[in-house]
Amino acid sequence: MTGGRRKEGVSISDLRRLHHQMPRWVIVLLILGLSAVVASRIPHLLMMLMAASFVSYIFSSIIRALERRGVKRSIAVVQIFVIFAIIVVSVDLFFAPSLKQEMVTAYKKLPEFSRIEGTILASVQKSVADYPVVESNIRKFLDNMFGPGGFLERNLNVPEILGQLTPFLMGIILVPFFVFFLLKDWPKILRKVMDWVPPSYVETTISVITEIDILVGKYLRGLAADCFFVGVLASLGLALIGINYPIILGIVSGVANIVPYLGPITGCLASCLVALMQFNSFDNVLNVLLLYLAIKLTDDLVIQPLMIGKSVELHPMLLVITIIVGEKLFGISGMILGVPVVTATQKTIGILLEHRREMLRRERPGILIRSHPDKLPVRPI
């Protein structure tokens, strides 16, 4: 009977298992395909989901900490939202007046942007008076940047900015909504996924989930803390050297710091521009440059090793390529999330290759995939 149930070395149970597994892979492919179509058609939705995942990851450790103390997950999530609302209101009460003042002053001084060309030229003219070629090139660059039809005018298109405002406002409402349900229902989602995974893939799936959780969680939480410290340091430093709008510039520097390499440069450039407008000389720009250099060194040598550690071990070249490709595909969110996504993919591929080797070894036990000739186990005495 047993022999009759076997067909060319494959048992009925094997075929049944294969039959049960096949549709799952088809469903996985369908889900991936559908996600890709949705992502390309509605990029804002993808951005919102990415932002929600990012925020959920940051808060998940607090939720877990509360759960460990016996608090219901749903109550813990509500607690977090209430605390966050209190913080927002407090910040609004204590910091909003000075922030508002900074923004009003900055808005009033916006026309000075048009005068910046002349300011920079006047400062540069002295130093490059003997080099007409350099002067004409700088003038051409400044015309392209600030002149009529230049980079600034092209990119500061008011109708376009207003057009971008709708998804932004939608995001303000939808991201917290997604965050709430991601935080509340994550264990249920995970349990559903695990119920769906065939037994032979359980260890591999768990290794992927655990490795990604440790790696991406550490990276995103570290990055949030890193940005906070950079923002605070930039604000304090700029206030100390007397640059206008230190809070706004600190926030810009902190947020921009999310993007590796390019972020710190953006924050520094914004502050340099304000310093140039304020003092009409390059001396204070040098102070700003030195300040940002000191912040970058502190960040690289102290903050990042402590906060992010070695969670992301991407080659610098691959890192830059990831940022560029991420920006091309998904804009700013692609630049921010490209690095953890590529690192997680790298890790996942490694684990899947190991799983494949394992399967191969199980199918052909005679083949030794990995040996430890110098590490033969010695029976303990």
Added chain:
Amino acid sequence: MVFESKIVKKYFAWALDDAKEPSLRVLAEVPLFKGMGKGLLRKLLTDLIEKKYVSGDIIFHEGDSGKALYVVLDGSVRISKRSNSGDKTLAVLGPGSHFGELALVNQYARFATVTAEEDAVLLIMYKSYFDDLIRGNSAVSSRILLNLASILSDYIHCERPEEKAEKESA
């Protein structure tokens, strides 16, 4: 601890998670987690991944490289080993038991096959999680490693079940 106090239990009972209590009691019986506080057991229950197995599901095969420790929360599993005279059952484990603990120490091949004897719920601890758990937490690491050492020394000093089975068959 504030969350364990009577006042909290009386007035904030609605906010406390009682659904995990049965699993928590089972986890407290696991030899590897002997002597651990309720907080840490809750942490394990929160962090570790649960998986339901249907009767007959093979959890892992003999010879697979071990990557995780399993704790039986519900149901039972059968541990069996291949021998010349066919598969031999070494043990049937129920709630509060664990298996695959050697995977936490190294990634040598599993020495037996484990199958779900009946529908079972297992809690799975991956090696990287264990490494992360004990890193920088001396109290937890010393407790778990002592328990692990105790289990291994018991194993060495006792007659191995598979050797006993072989002797019986001889």
